[in-house]
Amino acid sequence: MLEGLPPNDAAHVMRVSASRIQATRISDIISETFDPADVAVTHFESPEDENIWVVEVFAGSAFDPEMLAKLVTVAAGAEIAAAITFEDIEQKDWVAASLEGLKPVQVGPFMVHGSHDRDRVPPSIIGIEIEAALAFGTGHHGTTQGCLAAIADAARLGKPRRILDIGTGTGVLGIAAARLFRTHVVASDIDIVAVRTARANAVANQAGPLLSFHHAAGADAHVLRTGGPYDLILANILLAPLKRLARPLAGLLASGGTIVLSGLLVSQVPAALAAYRTQGFHLVRQRHIEGWATLTLQRHHG
Template identity: 75%
Template structure:
């Protein structure tokens, strides 16, 4: 797993070996703490069976801060085992793509250009290169959302879809390709919007997706295409809780909301916020320690205003 992409001037590396679950917790906590445009985290299995976490950045780390995060995630002993080093500048885009295997979720295969020839038959290939925007398909949150999109396609065809916090646009592209319907995709980060728009063009989804640079769900540009039959929100717990009221206000009767970016331990807090708005749980998925929630609003049930 590689979350974020090391900038080409990345010369500072933190490294620690740990059992698989502790390595995952370390990688997750560091990924959540730092801006992925500045710091990238790799988590992989070494030949000896031990798991390794590597953290890359262009500026020197504060060793005490990183050791504190490792200690919080996996204990003082592993914090003491952390090592720091410097490396030569590398073209991390090219290097990361060399080993980035395609990800299959239901009818979808998310892949880089180097695996384009592996898309066969009825598979919906989505070509996403590593970039500053989040979402190459390898993270459990993205996989959970892709599975939820596949579920929506099996149940019917939502007429209007919102992907809020679109990142690379992978979910908007998947929804557009599978459902052949209108998708509104927004992000607070203009770099993500540009990246997502380019990806949509490259994947033949541009005619179906309107990309919006906007903060939150209250923006007029986000609401004008609603109400939505399907809303996708792969963000993090704090913004998901803040968005509960405006997202539910944008949801059509009988509509579905998919929430992700949640550690397993955070799922109940997100679920509580949306149940308070009148939604009920349809399905809960856990992939590599990350939860994706699918919730729905009954067709005849009014939205709760509290």
């Protein structure tokens, strides 16, 4: 998994091995400390030993080895911090390296995988192939998994006709919704690299005609408004933009529609709920996966 939008100038990597719990703590504290546009974090199970997890941190000019070592000490102790290694890497090689060895992730009817696991997808499962790229969303992060589960939940309530995916990243959520419901999905991202990546992923997953991708900040873009109102809105981003989007997204939602929010630490749930409750939303379901929360909300009738 990659926390946030990976930096385009990534030329340095920090690596350290720890237990799964320690690796999660290290990833969380680093992702909370640094701007996700400058520093990317990944942690994954070691291919050699399932009891060992590897944390990798990628950055360019923002790379601060001393600060990283201090954060690892806080999260996992001095002994783990003493085992940190720092390396310089070839630009663009870092993303592939960070995802190498990741296993397919199945959530409900979906399996997110790389091209090397294409043959492992059962016929009854919707396989979503996502390769290493400069955009968030490989399916291994708790927020992506929570959103995929929420999309599966929505299928049990009926078929949404219009779907919006805000902050699409790799496009994994929009692709999942388009293929499950066989309906059009409007997707947007503030980062042009993400838009290009998501569009290519949609084509690679035979979902290109079902999705339209737009380079847009927030939810006020004309192209997003004209595509609504939406029966299902997906927003897997961060707390601050989620709070700012509460009112605009409420205006884009169809009567009886559903909003799925993620990109939230469990501790940030009250703040997110407060922002959306002022817009008439109530909590339908809350999922916690590896310290991350996914919220499913609907608006009060009337």
